[in-house]
Amino acid sequence: MTDKQERRGRRGRSARREARTQNVPSSTAPYIKRQIPLTELLSEEGLATIEANADSLLQEIGIEFREDDEAIELWKESGADIDGERVRFPKGLLQSLIATAPRSFTQHARNPERNVEIGGDAIVFAPVYGPPFVSDLDEGRRYGTIKDFQNFAKLTYMSPYLHHAGGTLCEPVDLPVNKRHYDMVYSHIKYSDKPFMGSVTAPQRAKDSVRMAEIVFGADFVDQNTVMLNLINVNSPMVYDATMLGALKVYARHNQACVVSPFILAGAMSPVTAAGTLSQILAEAMAGIALTQLIRPGVPVVFGAFVSSISMQSGAPTFGTPEGTLLLNGASQLARRMNIPFRSGGSFTSSKVPDAQSAQESAQSILATVLSGTNFVLHAAGWMEGGLCSSYEKLVMDMDQLGMMHVLAKGIDLSEQSQAMDALREVGPGGHFLGAQHTQRHFESAFYRSTIADNNSYEQWDIDGRSDASERANVKWKEMLRRYEPPYIDEAIDESLLAFIAERKAAFPDSNF
Amino acid sequence: MTDKQERRGRRGRSARREARTQNVPSSTAPYIKRQIPLTELLSEEGLATIEANADSLLQEIGIEFREDDEAIELWKESGADIDGERVRFPKGLLQSLIATAPRSFTQHARNPERNVEIGGDAIVFAPVYGPPFVSDLDEGRRYGTIKDFQNFAKLTYMSPYLHHAGGTLCEPVDLPVNKRHYDMVYSHIKYSDKPFMGSVTAPQRAKDSVRMAEIVFGADFVDQNTVMLNLINVNSPMVYDATMLGALKVYARHNQACVVSPFILAGAMSPVTAAGTLSQILAEAMAGIALTQLIRPGVPVVFGAFVSSISMQSGAPTFGTPEGTLLLNGASQLARRMNIPFRSGGSFTSSKVPDAQSAQESAQSILATVLSGTNFVLHAAGWMEGGLCSSYEKLVMDMDQLGMMHVLAKGIDLSEQSQAMDALREVGPGGHFLGAQHTQRHFESAFYRSTIADNNSYEQWDIDGRSDASERANVKWKEMLRRYEPPYIDEAIDESLLAFIAERKAAFPDSNF
DSSP, X not given: OOHHHHHHXXXXXXXXXXXXXXXXXXXXXXXXXXXXXXXXXXXXXXXHHHHHHHHHIIIIIOEEETTOHHHHHHHHHHTOEEETTEEEOOTTHHHHHHTTSOSEEEEOOSSGGGOEEEETTEEEEOOOOOXXXXXXXXXXXXXXXXXXXXHHHHHHXXXXXXXXXXXXXXOOTTSOTTTHXXXXXXXXXXXXXXXXXXXXXXXXXXXXXXXXXXXXXXXHHHHHSBOEEEEEEEOSSSEEOHHHHHHHHHHHHTTOEEEEEEEEEETTTBOSSHHHHHHHHHHHHHHHHHHHHHHSTTOOEEEEEEEEEEOTTTOOXXXXXXXXXXXXXXXXXXXXXXXXXXXXXXXXXOOSSSSHHHHHHXXXXXXXXXXXXXXXXXXOSSEEGGGTEEEHHHHHHHHHHHHHHHHHHHOOOOSHHHHOHHHHHHHOTTOOSTTOHHXXXXXXXXXXXXXXXXXXXXXXXXXTTOOOHHHHHHHHHHHHHHTOOOOOOOHHHHHHHHHHHHHHHHHSOOOOO | OOHHHHHHHHHHHHHHHHHHXXXXXXXXXXXXXXXXXXXXXXXHHHHHHHHHHHHHIIIIIXXXXXXXXXXHHHHHHHTOEEETTEEEOOTTHHHHHHTTSOSEEEEOOSSGGGOEEEETTEEXXXXXXXXXXXXXXXXXXXXXXXXXXXXXXXXXXXXXXXXXOBSOSSOOTTSOTXXXXXXXXXXXXXXXOSOEEOOOSSHHHHHHHHHHHHHHHOHHHHHHSBOEEEEEEEOSSSEEOHHHHHHHHHHHHTXXXXXXXXXXXXTTTBOSSHHHHHHHHHHHHHHHHHHHHHHSTTOOEEEEEEEEEEOTTTOOXXXXXXXXXXXXXXXXXXXXXXXXXXXXXXXXXXXXXXXXXXXHHHHHHHHHHHHTTOSEETTOSSEEGGGTEEEHHHHHHHHHHHHHHHHHHHOOOOSHHHHOHHHHHHHOTTOOSTTXXXXXXXXXXXSOOOSSOOOSOHHHHHHTTOOOHHHHHHHHHHHHHHTOOOOOOOHHHHHHHHHHHHHHHHHSOOOOO
């Protein structure tokens, strides 16, 4: 055994011990293997209608690929009809291209124990992505900083229920736009050992992300394995812009997985009805997914669908709505029929504070997400204010909910132990089960223990200070940050990363574009 | 047209007009007809295992029917094995008795437009049942009074999303225990015209409820139709007590439907595991359901399951848990296989305030309730503090959630209009749908409009006073009570009810037992 292996082994054992008492990530569940049947709300006939409509859209209207000659050239060679930036697709073309994409793949983490499977029965939870603001009960809402980013990275690392480090946990607006991706990617590597996402805001930033991954994993490994997921939003309706195309091409070429996501607020970026919106989502996703396969056949890719609705009064985005649930569920069925891993959902809300609205909308959306069998769930924790704000309290409240989803996804255990006929015979009519041997045996593992809920009597709650859930969450995240310990990282790798970043940062001036 | 008909006709038109603007109940949806497929988490094999175990429990251990010679005599005649108060059931006996119960039935309301179907694809929402306390943001938590009861009756009447008036909206502790049922049943009749529940706390109170129903509907009608649902809790594990048996017999004899409900906090009243708990629930429910058929073959009856878990640390009940979801879903499948309408679920929480915990637990439980295809949902709105408190704010927050459930249960509309191909062709790549003709046509009905959620920008929310959801709910219920108008009631019926109550109240002294 080398020193390094021994060191990792020791950490492994001590981490598992701590996991039981201190809520640091346990190595027993790197992701959820769903054991319950899927909830599927659309009939075979409905799905066929939507697929036929998507085919019509792709043939008649097509998709625009803007300011990217290379993409147009690739489409031309593939047999698509080209009209300037507009590409129309003969029936069956996209399906045949998509056929080379894997139905499931492994995203590697720098700690192999945290590798995740994307696709099939796997469900992988990742935190909120993208907000410019952060908030907590003490300081309120303000612009995010790299310090906040690091805090969210640490909290995400510590949760046994977030399997993935995510990407833009918040925008660190204290750093220049053109250089902050170095600090973001580095923070994921340094403060966590879970799988993470690359930068997509410019092709060069995608290249930098790949280079940093190569420093960590080795260039050959990166070329043959997927170590980053990368969020490619469609500029819905039916447009891929140059920025997203640039990033998509870099990642696909390097065997890294794009999450091709129509970004839809129904009523604004798509029709005001679910059936119409689903046809559009399918058409948009098919085009982007097929493009990754044109660039590198066989590269892993994810069918994404960021989808909600708007208020027809104000135009404001709405979340955790029944329409959002129906759209998410329908899109999950469409992705499964295409044999492509599916990304959607999360713990969504448009509330400005971690109140009842926030929790109600988030609970509706995350339960629907899990029941739909979503494979990769970005925004699973910390999302607030329609995605404009990452909330510290909401992050730990959502983590608690994700813990519950782990139990739900296991379904009902039908083992002889769980059938409990011995307990039923022991207790009999009018007895109680608290003292039964069976209960004692299962005491530790019986029920999920919420870290946020107060189930005490009114009187005890009164004595304890009458806290609400957000106040308890406030205590919780501070306590977690106090006991954070960084995961092991090879010193040589860390130094190489820092050297690369320093060199790159020095090579060109700061800019906020 | 008689005066009365004309009066009802006018009220009907004006009520429909108001419904659009003022949130008084619309006559268009007396209950939900579920159009989405069921979420069913247990396999055929799992269900068969649980059924076999329930059969074993019924044969080997049996059920106790306490202090009720008549029930024991009925069981004896049916062929069951009697051992004092313990009754054991030969295999197949209960199934053959249960076969006479209807798989679906109508509960009549005094306004026929509000009749509800119980069973099949129907979902009927009723408010919280049983709490001794009430709370609101202004006055905090205190014992409930008849005034509170009436307020909850009025608010329930006004909601288009509560189909049923419910029963014990709160305990009116300002009235003597032995007489308060008159005021409760009368309040349901007077302040609402939705279907309601009868008293079950003593056989005489059940008889009084039947008598009051006969005054409203006529004795012959009541004998031939179901006008009351009545909550019969099993004293789990495996005991029916004299009070519940007494009420069950009165209602079954009068053709009124009992909701036979094992009352389970798993780990205390049942094994700490889901599979064991489900076998017990099934055995308990089968015995009570069969007893109603022994008393009056063909009488409507509902398979109930009040089921949650406890904290293994404190023994406190917990709600909105993943274990509760699994149990609810499993029980719904067992009831459907028995062809009996199913009651369970609700908007549960153990929180003491309408905070994020309250909303999270309630959202999880109500979504699971609806997806499981639960037919009658008691506690669908207003439940707080593990059922010890009826909350004014929570009531209206839950009503809003129930509105969302109405949209969800409709599923995805696949009509040509909804496919929206015209809109997709009109807008094309890079456009937006806000101004599309299709969007304009569907503007009014497109998306559910929450009455509680704030979807505005942070800046607008800040200007508006930075309210949280509970504060908006506080404004909402007061506004509703201000514009409450009682439904039409025949004056002669009202006078007969009041005369009956006055006579009965004078006949015996007040008592708090």
